[in-house]
Every structure is written in C-alpha cells, then in structure tokens.
Amino acid sequence: MDLRIFTEPQQGATYDTLLTVAKATEDLGFDAFFRSDHYLRMGGGDGLPGPTDAWITLAGLARETKRIRLGTLMTAATFRLPGVLAIQVAQVDQMSGGRVELGLGAGWFEEEHKAYGIPFPKEKFGRLEEQLAIVTGLWATELGKTFDFHGTYYDLTGSPALPKPAQKKIPVLIGGHGATRTPRLAAQYADEFNMPFASVEDSERQFGRVRAAAEEAGRADELTYSNALVACVGKDDQEVARRAAAIGREVAELKANGLAGSPDEVVEKIGRYAEIGSRRIYLQILDLDDLDHLELISSRVQSQLS
Numbered sequence: 001m002d003l004r005i006f007t008e009p010q011q012g013a014t015y016d017t018l019l020t021v022a023k024a025t026e027d028l029g030f031d032a033f034f035r036s037d038h039y040l041r042m043g044g045g046d047g048l049p050g051p052t053d054a055w056i057t058l059a060g061l062a063r064e065t066k067r068i069r070l071g072t073l074m075t076a077a078t079f080r081l082p083g084v085l086a087i088q089v090a091q092v093d094q095m096s097g098g099r100v101e102l103g104l105g106a107g108w109f110e111e112e113h114k115a116y117g118i119p120f121p122k123e124k125f126g127r128l129e130e131q132l133a134i135v136t137g138l139w140a141t142e143l144g145k146t147f148d149f150h151g152t153y154y155d156l157t158g159s160p161a162l163p164k165p166a167q168k169k170i171p172v173l174i175g176g177h178g179a180t181r182t183p184r185l186a187a188q189y190a191d192e193f194n195m196p197f198a199s200v201e202d203s204e205r206q207f208g209r210v211r212a213a214a215e216e217a218g219r220a221d222e223l224t225y226s227n228a229l230v231a232c233v234g235k236d237d238q239e240v241a242r243r244a245a246a247i248g249r250e251v252a253e254l255k256a257n258g259l260a261g262s263p264d265e266v267v268e269k270i271g272r273y274a275e276i277g278s279r280r281i282y283l284q285i286l287d288l289d290d291l292d293h294l295e296l297i298s299s300r301v302q303s304q305l306s
Helices: 015-027 054-064 082-096 110-116 125-140 181-189 200-216 237-246 251-257 263-275 291-305
Strands: 002-007 032-035 069-072 100-105 147-150 155-159 172-175 192-196 224-233 259-261 280-285
Touching: 002 015, 002 291, 015 032, 015 054, 015 291, 032 054, 032 100, 054 069, 054 082, 082 100, 082 125, 100 125, 125 147, 125 172, 125 181, 172 181, 181 200, 192 200, 200 224, 200 263, 224 237, 224 251, 224 263, 224 291, 237 251, 237 259, 251 259, 259 263, 263 291, 280 291
Parallel strands: 002 032, 002 280, 032 069, 069 100, 100 172, 172 192, 192 224, 224 259, 224 280
Antiparallel strands: 147 155
C-alpha cells in the first residue's frame, strides 16, 4: 500500500509552506506529494495569503525534490485549454526528471470560477472527455508528426505536439462517484482510478463498475485503484482530539468518514480498503504546520504497511 500526502492549499498556504511539507514527504519516505487545484477557500476563514496555482507550485517542487512523485487531485478541465495543459504538464515532468502524474477532472466549484472570471460551462463532462483525448494524444504523437483533433469543444490542426514529457507515458488519474460515464472514461484513459472521500462499501461498488468497464475495454489489469481520505492520527485520544479541533472537525465524524484515531486504528481501516483492491491512499492533510503529524504517520502507520 502506497501512502501519498495530499494537500488543499486553497484553504491557506504559501509556496514555502508547501515546499516544507513536500520536503517532509520526501524525507519521511512517503510515495508522493499531491495537491488540489482550486482558487477559492471552501468553508469559513479568510484563506490567507490566497491561492497558489497547482502547476506553478509543482514546477517549483520539481526542482526542489528528488524522489517523490508529484501531481494533482484533480486539475480542473475548466481552468486550462487542453493544448496549454499538455505543454505545462510535460514541462514540469521534464523539470522533475519524470516524476509527474496528472489527475484531471471536470471542474465543479462554480464560486471560484465567478471569483476569478473563469468560464463555468454547463456541459463539463464532454469537455473533460475531449481534454483527455487531446492531452494524451499530444503526448503520444510521434516526433516529426502532427496531431489533429476536431471535436465539439476543441479544434486542433497541425499541432507539432511538443514538448514531450520525460516519461514515456505520464500516468493519468481519473476519479469520482459517477456510476456510468466516469467508469467508461476511466477505462478508456486512466492509469489510476481514485475514489475520493468514500466509505469502503461505496468504494467497492465503484471499483466494481470501473473494473467492469476496463474489462470491456480490454484493459482489465492496467488500472491501479486508490482512495483519498482525510487523515487525523494521534498517539492517544487527546492528541487525536487536538488535531481534529485544529481542522474544525469532530473525532467521531473523522473516524466514520476518514482515517482517524490511533496508528493501529488507522492501519486496520486502511487494511479494509486494501481488501477491496485499493493499492494507494492519498492522505488529506489539512493542518500543514503540523509536521509531527506526518512523522507519526510515517513511523507508526507507514512502517506497519510496509
């Protein structure tokens, strides 16, 4: 079971804070550092000092880290034109020496689009499907050849399909709860399917749908299955309660919906996700100043899983 650190910088974080967490992620032996792609805080608070851009952040981290994988859960298709996104991700992959992964989703948070003047189209899923076709198509085009795409939402003619990533194939992540279109899209384009903030039972149902779609597409053994879950781990009940209070959550709710409690409790719950086929857990870390939290997870949770 891989453990990855997943951050939500729109809640309030500087690049320097993210760099500190990414370096701790690397030093403590976690597999990857991922971040959300949002421009507006969710819930209360002021969100100071303001948002940071996902791919600018990852470009900086690409030069400041050596081992960990870097990526997004999820880049919003509404934020970037697909040709531009393909260039950005390929460049960051080059800058990292081939350590980038692209999580791509349709985009959903209308308020952040209003706040920063970003169009929020009614038909988002169709745009996502075309973006996936374009981004992966540009990367896969042979050197010296050109790429064309004529869709409902995007039109590319004679693209040189450059630059190329450092990796032969950048892993693409698709996720979500949709029962029909999401599994089909994952089966066609994804290297990994991620189920965000879901119970073991709901994850098992959705994994089953994706596996069925992947089998139909002839890709039964090609997808990795993963979960994203909030983490709140403590050496004792008092530490768990303190960490829950710091992120404005209740312990009982966190235990029901995330990975909360003692290291042994968390290991046991991760084991339940492993039993249904999950091979990677993205630990949503909401208090980015609490590096002792990461150290505890590394020494008392990750050590048992490895």
